[in-house]
Amino acid sequence: MSKHDHPTFDLAARPASNALSGSAAPTPVPDSAALDRIEAEGAQREVTGGCLCGTVRFAAKLRGHGYSACHCAECRAWAGGPVLSVRTSWFVLTAGEDKVGFHRASETLERSFCTCCGGHLSYRLVSQSGLRDNSLAMLGALDDCETLPLNAELHADARLSSLGPLGAPTQIDTATMTARRDMKLKTMTA
Ligand SMILES: [Zn+2]
Numbered sequence: 001m002s003k004h005d006h007p008t009f010d011l012a013a014r015p016a017s018n019a020l021s022g023s024a025a026p027t028p029v030p031d032s033a034a035l036d037r038i039e040a041e042g043a044q045r046e047v048t049g050g051c052l053c054g055t056v057r058f059a060a061k062l063r064g065h066g067y068s069a070c071h072c073a074e075c076r077a078w079a080g081g082p083v084l085s086v087r088t089s090w091f092v093l094t095a096g097e098d099k100v101g102f103h104r105a106s107e108t109l110e111r112s113f114c115t116c117c118g119g120h121l122s123y124r125l126v127s128q129s130g131l132r133d134n135s136l137a138m139l140g141a142l143d144d145c146e147t148l149p150l151n152a153e154l155h156a157d158a159r160l161s162s163l164g165p166l167g168a169p170t171q172i173d174t175a176t177m178t179a180r181r182d183m184k185l186k187t188m189t190a
């Protein structure tokens with residue numbers, strides 16, 4: 001079975017011509033050039049993973065090489081601390097699709113988890129029109145999470161003062177992250 005045979009979260013709901021058609025591309029956020037570089041670098045390799053109890057399994061293709069740590073308050077409340085995640089160009093469920101739960105912490109962000117064990121799986125942006133972007137998978141859910149480097153700390157200004165910097169070469173603050181999210185949503189809804 002190829003990856004294309006697996007059920008996806010929502011790709012069927014995506015229009016055939018994607019978002020970029022129609023209007024001018026939004027202006028890039030200069031301060032986030034380092035993150036763009038990270039996403040473009042490295043092997044675009046395929047990975048597998050799943051939840052704690054093994055009911056839900058997925059396959060994904062990494063976008064860029066390495067993972068990021070997000071210090072935002074939402075991630076902290078959801079995961080109990082910084083969320084470590086990898087960017088993906090696609091993310092497909094290969095087992096346990098009916099056991100996946102979703103939580104919308106905000107209007108534009110949807111997180112998925114296993115309803116059997118609570119294990120965190122992914123999170124993605126949701127546009128106003130309902131388009132979804134399968135953009136992140138949890139690092140700890142990957143079968144092999146030891147070989148990836150920490151590339152960036154996101155919302156670094158919101159990091160718990162008791163933690164201290166984690167040593168990522170790129171530090172992105174909340175203002176830049178918000179601008180990136182808004183730009184991406186605009187692209188998705190254009
Ligand atoms: Zn599970």
Ligand SMILES: [Zn+2]
Binds near residue numbers: 071072075083
């Ligand atoms: Zn976060």
